[in-house]
Amino acid sequence: MREKLQSGGRLRPVDLARGHGLSTQAVRNYEEAGILPAADRTPAGYRAYTSLHAAALRAFLALVPGHGHRTAASIMRAVNEGAVDGAFRLVDESHAQLLDDRRTLQAVESALRDLGEGAGSAPLVASGAGGSFIGPLAGALGLRPATLRKWERAGLVRPRRDPRTGYRVYDEADVRDVRLAHQLRRGGYPLERIAPLLAEVRAAGGTEPLAAALGDWHGRLSARGRAMLAGAAELDAYLRERG
Structure with missing residues (x-):
């Protein structure tokens, strides 16, 4: 006016x-x-x-x-x-921050797609054990156990401990977070940027609710650009x- x-x-x-x-x-x-x-x-x-x-x-x-x-x-x-x-x-x-946010969204979408494509493969959680130990999980993903321990210190994953042995036990949600972190790391994302994304996945109750929110995320970025x-x-x- x-x-x-x-x-x-x-x-x-x-x-x-x-x-x-x-x-x-x-x-x-x-x-x-x-x-x-x-x-x-x-x-x-x-x-x-x-x-x-x-x-x-x-x-x-x-x-x-x-x-x-x-x-x-x-x-x-x-x-x-x-x-x-x-x-x-x-x-x-x-504008640089908006572009960075768009790239983050693209990385999350790519990681979720890769996660979905791997859903039909053999489960990474050992049956009958209530979860997967660090060695078998790292081996299945082509990672070193030291890498998973580093990710734990960075807050990316939070496996529970077996009360008898003290070993780390990764349940299905932990395995999901490890696989998502693995995809994002392969995309070049630093640990400090992956941690909040995984927190959103946990808060949403899994990748499916997060995937449903991606459209809204796209809309917010477009509105910001306009x-x-x-x-x-x-x-x-x-x-x-x-x-």
Whole structure:
């Protein structure tokens, strides 16, 4: 929306707030935070905003959905301080993060597909033992037992211990996590990035619920990408307004 200028080309806080669902205090707070450029004052001490402030507010509100409140605020502060290259760097970092998130999603989908293709193979959990010991499991996957112990220390898997022998025992969920971690490691993912993904699998109750959520994940990433485009358009308009 385009705010209606008062006589003298001025805008009041309420003129900026109206139409954006904001309070006049929020507008003042944005100015104090450096998101809006500093406003001149009337002889009576009231803030006198202009079309430049309106463009800044539109840019900020358009940036928030794609970049988040904190980054959007940092972008606007950088522009208002004359550090335009710094603002562009923040925008680039958000786009890089979005690309990284897309690659993570692709890796998870690939790992889940590989996991599903291996579902018809011989089970890795030893029958009659209530689970698989570390040696047979590592051997079945072509790994070393030391690798599985390292993954355990990193929080990727959490096998229980046999109360009689103290040996690690991997149940079906543990084997699933090991196989998923194995696929992600083969895809080049570091342990610290695999751990939270496996936590999501456990929280979802397995790979099937997680697979069902991938469509929503795709939707969120697409919405974020489109929001970044909308934010870029308003930011460009603000930069043009600044001259």
